[in-house]
Amino acid sequence: MWDWMGNEMKIYDVTIIGGGPIGLFTAFYCGMREMETKIIEFLPYLGGKVSYFYPEKVIRDIGGIPAVSGENLIKQLTEQAQTFNPTIVLNQQVVGLERLVDGTFLLTSHNGEQHRTRTIILATGFGTLKSAKLDVEGAERFEGRNLRYGVERLNDYRDKHVLISGGGNSAVDWANELLPIARQVTVVHRRHVFSGLERNISNLRKSAATILTPHVLDALHGTDDRIERVCVKNLETNETQVIEVDEILVNHGFCIDLGPIKGWGLDFEYGNIKVDNRMQTNIEGIFAAGDVVNYPNKLHLIAGGFSEGPTAVNNAKAYIEPEKELKPIYSTTHF
Ligand SMILES: Cc1cc2nc3c(=O)[nH]c(=O)nc-3n(C[C@H](O)[C@H](O)[C@H](O)COP(=O)(O)OP(=O)(O)OC[C@H]3O[C@@H](n4cnc5c(N)ncnc54)[C@H](O)[C@@H]3O)c2cc1C
Structure with a gap:
């Protein structure tokens, strides 16, 4: 042959x-x-x-x-x-x-x-x-800039405000890993309950991270190539708030x-x-x-x-x- x-x-x-x-x-x-x-x-x-x-x-x-x-x-x-x-x-x-x-x-x-x-x-x-994509209008425009689906270099997040969207293993793990490096970590999750190793979830809950549940990312605002602010929505009250961010990490599964x-x-x-x-x-x-x-x-x-x-x-x-x-x-x- x-x-x-x-x-x-x-x-x-x-x-x-x-x-x-x-x-x-x-x-x-x-x-x-x-x-x-x-x-x-x-x-x-x-x-x-x-x-x-x-x-x-x-x-x-x-x-x-x-x-x-x-x-x-x-x-x-x-x-x-x-x-x-x-x-x-x-x-x-x-x-x-x-x-x-x-x-x-x-x-x-x-x-x-x-x-x-x-x-x-x-x-x-x-x-x-393939990572599950963020289902928010215009998201693809910021992919590979300050919207990412995985962490290549922890140092990219040094002294930044990182918003993590997701509530599974990866989101919890990354929040814990980034806490000592980032200036601020905010975790946005559509449910009150996180999934993952109990110890990691407890560590996250005890940490300085801001945890917003049950919330979702609702809109992204920024310049042509960078997100500067996001709008997050409370799924129980439908109230929204605007948060200034430097980096967004999306862990919605894959x-x-x-x-x-x-x-x-x-x-x-x-x-x-x-x-x-x-x-x-x-x-x-x-x-x-x-x-x-x-x-x-x-x-x-x-x-x-x-x-x-x-x-x-x-x-x-x-x-x-x-x-x-x-x-x-x-x-x-x-x-
Ligand atoms: C966020 C996260 C954190 C984790 N943390 C840990 C941890 O701390 N400790 C631990 O033990 N485990 C951890 N795991 C689990 C661990 O990563 C997996 O158990 C491990 O990667 C399995 O290895 P694998 O080689 O079987 O499969 P994979 O790592 O999935 O590799 C399979 C490869 O096969 C390739 N492939 C698939 N189909 C084809 C095809 N048709 N042709 C050619 N190539 C193909 C894929 O591209 C892929 O590269 C974690 C998983 C995740 C997602």
Whole structure:
């Protein structure tokens, strides 16, 4: 079989779809099992949700790492993944799947590029990522200026009045992270109740942040390229007030879609892909790890996915080479 350049198409042992934290660690472990590995990622960069939503947030719930910024975690995971030189393809959404007569898979990306592989590990998270947009007239005009959907650099908010719209995990986390840096933090949420980790919510409620509930952002006012004032509305009384702001951070959730993968014939459960305790999906040769999977008591945390990846790899190896013993192998064996 030939690729679009006329070269014979290489058959990889494993293709990991998704270059988030779990895809990256899984790629490292593939190298430990001496498997020819390719990662295909939709975004123009690696790191999945960590890079997209919270590069500067401090992650505190990975064993042995008391505190690490999202950015540093991804830097280290990328370095670790590159130990065995996997092929990394960015800017491609995998959309098509075909099982060839020899049992290998042919994957097709949105741009038509094709990839051959003996096994697949889906590390797609909940799918490709887009932030839910602020539904206020003219909002798109200020996007990327002082209206943002994620925090790239905490320092951009230093000594500023930051208004955060939202009441979920991200809004609460960012409010707490920005409080020591910003001059003032105002949180606007359409419900009285916040969702997220209780401790973080308590910290926010005890903090100096101004909390406006049940309120929504109603209008944005400013110059051509910057918002200077916003109008917020109390949903119980319909009263409005005008607030001067420097920066607006919108955390209204995000749209994540697995796209055409939903039509591949995989078994789904509660919106995620059902796997057994080998991380095997219902399609032989296709495994999954990380946020995309579902099994009883699945934890949607990075630490959980770090164990699922190697399990998927060991079983993918056993699928290709059934005669090989399926046993845990330590990194000491390889360095
Ligand atoms: C705001 C926020 C804070 C969080 N804080 C923490 C925390 O403190 N600690 C913690 O443990 N967890 C935290 N999490 C959860 C953690 O980020 C996820 O559990 C983790 O990112 C899952 O990693 P993953 O690799 O499975 O998926 P993802 O990180 O979602 O990566 C999946 C990648 O697959 C790509 N992809 C999807 N479909 C395709 C396709 N068809 N083709 C090609 N590429 C595709 C996507 O573009 C994405 O880059 C947080 C999540 C959020 C949103």
